[in-house]
Amino acid sequence: MFSLNNSTILKNSLSGVSKGWGQQPPRKISGPALVVVAAAVGSNGRPGDRNVSVLVDNTVKEIREVSPVVEKESKTTVSGGVGDVYGEDTATEDQSITPWTVSVASGYPLLRDPHFNKGLAFTEKEKDAHYLRGLLPPVVVSQEIQVKKMMANIRQYQVPLQRYMAMMDLQERNERLFYKLLIDNVEELLPVVYTPTVGEACQKYGSIFRQPQGLFISLKEKGKILEVLKNWPQQKIQVICVTDGERILGLGDLGCQGMGIPVGKLSLYTALGGIRPSACLPVTIDVGTNNEDLLKDDFYIGLRQRRATGQEYAELLDEFMSAVKQSYGEKVLIQFEDFANHNAFDLLAKYGSTHLVFNDDIQGTASVVLAGLIAALKLVGGTLAEHTFLFLGAGEAGTGIAELIALEMSKQTGAPVEETRRKIWMVDSKGLIIRSRMESLQHFKRPWAHEHEAVGNLVDAVKAIKPTVLIGSSGAGRTFTKEVVQAMSSFNEKPIILALSNPTSQSECTAEEAYMWSEGRAIFATGSPFGPVEYNGKIYASGQANNAYIFPGLGLGLIISGAIRVHDDMLLAASEALAEQVSDENLEKGLIYPPFSNIRKISARIAARVAAKVYELGLATRLPQPENLVAYAESCMYSPAYRSYR
Numbered sequence: 001m002f003s004l005n006n007s008t009i010l011k012n013s014l015s016g017v018s019k020g021w022g023q024q025p026p027r028k029i030s031g032p033a034l035v036v037v038a039a040a041v042g043s044n045g046r047p048g049d050r051n052v053s054v055l056v057d058n059t060v061k062e063i064r065e066v067s068p069v070v071e072k073e074s075k076t077t078v079s080g081g082v083g084d085v086y087g088e089d090t091a092t093e094d095q096s097i098t099p100w101t102v103s104v105a106s107g108y109p110l111l112r113d114p115h116f117n118k119g120l121a122f123t124e125k126e127k128d129a130h131y132l133r134g135l136l137p138p139v140v141v142s143q144e145i146q147v148k149k150m151m152a153n154i155r156q157y158q159v160p161l162q163r164y165m166a167m168m169d170l171q172e173r174n175e176r177l178f179y180k181l182l183i184d185n186v187e188e189l190l191p192v193v194y195t196p197t198v199g200e201a202c203q204k205y206g207s208i209f210r211q212p213q214g215l216f217i218s219l220k221e222k223g224k225i226l227e228v229l230k231n232w233p234q235q236k237i238q239v240i241c242v243t244d245g246e247r248i249l250g251l252g253d254l255g256c257q258g259m260g261i262p263v264g265k266l267s268l269y270t271a272l273g274g275i276r277p278s279a280c281l282p283v284t285i286d287v288g289t290n291n292e293d294l295l296k297d298d299f300y301i302g303l304r305q306r307r308a309t310g311q312e313y314a315e316l317l318d319e320f321m322s323a324v325k326q327s328y329g330e331k332v333l334i335q336f337e338d339f340a341n342h343n344a345f346d347l348l349a350k351y352g353s354t355h356l357v358f359n360d361d362i363q364g365t366a367s368v369v370l371a372g373l374i375a376a377l378k379l380v381g382g383t384l385a386e387h388t389f390l391f392l393g394a395g396e397a398g399t400g401i402a403e404l405i406a407l408e409m410s411k412q413t414g415a416p417v418e419e420t421r422r423k424i425w426m427v428d429s430k431g432l433i434i435r436s437r438m439e440s441l442q443h444f445k446r447p448w449a450h451e452h453e454a455v456g457n458l459v460d461a462v463k464a465i466k467p468t469v470l471i472g473s474s475g476a477g478r479t480f481t482k483e484v485v486q487a488m489s490s491f492n493e494k495p496i497i498l499a500l501s502n503p504t505s506q507s508e509c510t511a512e513e514a515y516m517w518s519e520g521r522a523i524f525a526t527g528s529p530f531g532p533v534e535y536n537g538k539i540y541a542s543g544q545a546n547n548a549y550i551f552p553g554l555g556l557g558l559i560i561s562g563a564i565r566v567h568d569d570m571l572l573a574a575s576e577a578l579a580e581q582v583s584d585e586n587l588e589k590g591l592i593y594p595p596f597s598n599i600r601k602i603s604a605r606i607a608a609r610v611a612a613k614v615y616e617l618g619l620a621t622r623l624p625q626p627e628n629l630v631a632y633a634e635s636c637m638y639s640p641a642y643r644s645y646r
């Protein structure tokens, strides 16, 4: 679909084109939306196709108008007197028809277009101007009433997945209302559109699939990715979130069904970071799956083959990265999400110097955890370098966080990073990472292999290392046992314990367990949200250590400055900006993150700090630098309020 704002047809009136149900005769309009739909996927360049010129923002653009193949054969009329213009009713199952339509987005199609639909909020004037009379009941309601009604509806669903589906339905029906709902009720709806519910949605994505919400690029599209990108209705893309579905949260390989993750992340880019929805493109690269259950599942939506690896994988990714740059330019931000670590680090290293890329699991998580630690120091005292860190899980999240902490320590103390890394220890599935294991370690674990005797499990590692900070990033649930938390609490007055793994089922421990086993002393945060906990008559609220605090603001900062590369200093800037948003009041409650209810203000501040760093590093292309970056960032943010249609 081509969505053309404030457009007027220049030439080639659409009168020769068949009209679909409820479409109006062709006419000149200056309304909200001239939408020309050419949804004939796979029908490129057939005889009968022609180009149509339209005026978009004072520029003449050519679009391809696709002819229906069976039009000539379908003169019959189906019962009820409705002309079977497209032949779709009379065609037999073995005849081909083309699913195409060309329409002006008024009348019925306007109600079916999620970008422009306002539902019951169309005004009387709009109903007249846009052929909506009779298509809607007489009432005209405000967006606020619509929000109230939708929230009441959503709250009636007890099952989280039903809430998720209700939100997705809304997004496909009325995009602005979806974002208004999400922005105004962010703390309540974040767990619905994001972790933990999005995890279950991905597991069941095949069963609940209704409408494509992003681009599926599989091995079948090899050699054609540039064309595939053109099938997406929007062409002014600023942010892409891409996954290959191999490490979806802590749920493992979900193949093509990982699509829920880029869709969810990008809805946060809009709701939390103010990036226009039409500028966001969710992508799933499908190279197969090694998940046997999915391969056997009738409802699985992806390629039914085991994962392609090596050159075949690399070539598809390479074609994708080139096509993206060619289609959207140098400054499109590409966020890698939930790739398995054997690809994630390599992709980041490979494209980090040629594209504006960012790995959320490695870098975004690092930035959010560092922010939480900077805030936590106000509660426990000392500098970063005076603390000792132990990670359970030495993958993308764990080693990414560790590296940023070591970098920040190095900046603060002047000591080389090789030295500051020694304050950080890691346990993986084989025990403590130590020098004697060096030969067998993946490259990203090697900097963390310190001299020590072998330690086989977490509780012994805690007792041996005596960390002040324990961070869970293993994806393995319930690994912070009573013994582990009690050991941490035996030598720390206020142990800092972060259980980062998602979704809730994979959390290293629950909030209740953390407070109970530490006798209320833990400074605790989790990747997925937990409600407040009462222990010994006192209420404890834990924060959410999730990269959702960082990537929307970081992305906004990169975009408003026209950044061409991501640099570690930008991650540090984002951490500092986030840590500064933690108030004394938050800290008094034991919270090391500010509430999500303020997230748009927080994102604007993060964006401003990141943009300032982009300018400072000479990586900005939007010149001159705005004087007040916070105000500028706020002014650039998407608002979901309805627009008035002429």
Ligand SMILES: NC(=O)C1=CN([C@@H]2O[C@H](COP(=O)(O)OP(=O)(O)OC[C@H]3O[C@@H](n4cnc5c(N)ncnc54)[C@H](OP(=O)(O)O)[C@@H]3O)[C@@H](O)[C@H]2O)C=CC1
Pocket (backbone or CB within 6 Å): 247, 248, 249, 250, 251, 340, 341, 360, 361, 362, 365, 368, 392, 393, 394, 395, 396, 397, 398, 427, 428, 429, 430, 472, 473, 474, 475, 476, 479, 500, 501, 502, 503, 506, 526, 527, 528, 545, 546, 547, 548
């Ligand atoms: N809160 C947030 O914002 C974020 C949370 N996460 C979460 O972090 C988790 C891990 O993600 P990521 O780092 O990308 O995953 P990786 O697969 O890259 O790393 C997982 C690591 O955990 C280790 N591990 C797995 N099981 C165990 C176990 N039972 N005991 C000890 N170590 C174990 C693995 O060991 P080995 O190498 O030996 O196999 C590996 O080192 C996921 O649940 C994810 O949802 C991720 C990003 C952001």
Ligand SMILES: CC(=O)C(=O)O
Pocket (backbone or CB within 6 Å): 195, 248, 249, 250, 338, 360, 361, 501, 502, 527, 546, 547, 548
């Ligand atoms: C939050 C996130 O990015 C993850 O769990 O993978």
Ligand SMILES: [Mg+2]
Pocket (backbone or CB within 6 Å): 249, 337, 338, 360, 361
């Ligand atoms: Mg992730």
